[in-house]
Amino acid sequence: MQKETNNWFASWFDTPYYHILYKDRDYDEAQLFMDNLTSYLNLPDNAKILDLACGKGRHSVYLNQLGYDVTGADLSQHSIDEAKKFSNDTLHFEVHDMREPFDQKYDAIFNLFTSFGYFENEGDNIKTLKAICESLGEYGFGVIDFMNVKKVIENLVPKEVKTVEGIEFHIKRYLIDDYIYKEIDFEDKGENYHFVEKVKALTLQDFEAMMEEAGIYLLDTFGDYKLRKFFKNESERLIMIFK
Structure with a gap:
């Protein structure tokens, strides 16, 4: 019996096999990225952070350990069920579609580890960007950590x-x-x-065009988790800071 589905991100991410295949992801690197990112953004103490498409919550848990009030959201019920094992008074998890805005406002919204560009309808990417902006507070920052498509x-x-x-x-x-x-x-x-x-092979120029359409201001770009300058031919990542 062969099992598959057309709605790949809703099904594959919701299987235990997804987490088995990617179990060796570098947690030290993830924590270094969060250290560098929160320092760069100079977030206030007890800032409210949304980890959008959080998976099983590895970034959320560490951000909470740094002292932030964190909400992790993901479409996968299985992932959220696993993540909820780490819940506390300032760490919450919920099932949520990233195309929909949240009721409350956040000081920062992080979309990490190439968790963007999944949708068949490209308009859903712009809808996601708009939802992120609508969920940010007046002085909040959005962050998308995407692959560097060219490399x-x-x-x-x-x-x-x-x-x-x-x-x-x-x-x-x-x-x-x-x-x-x-x-x-x-x-x-x-x-x-x-x-x-x-995953849609989105370049920086693609993101710039979508952000302009969504009424978003791109503040800065980085090329790796040490927040070094982005070079389209060399950088490992495309990290965008916007509001």
């Missing part, structure tokens, strides 16, 4: 096999119609699984 495409590994927790993940990557695809096939407990990740 990713130039270094795309077409095929790869990765074994994690005894599961052999067969991964294919390719570019079609300005979308970067990752096909993931594996077998577990006698069942075959097939999932596809699909």
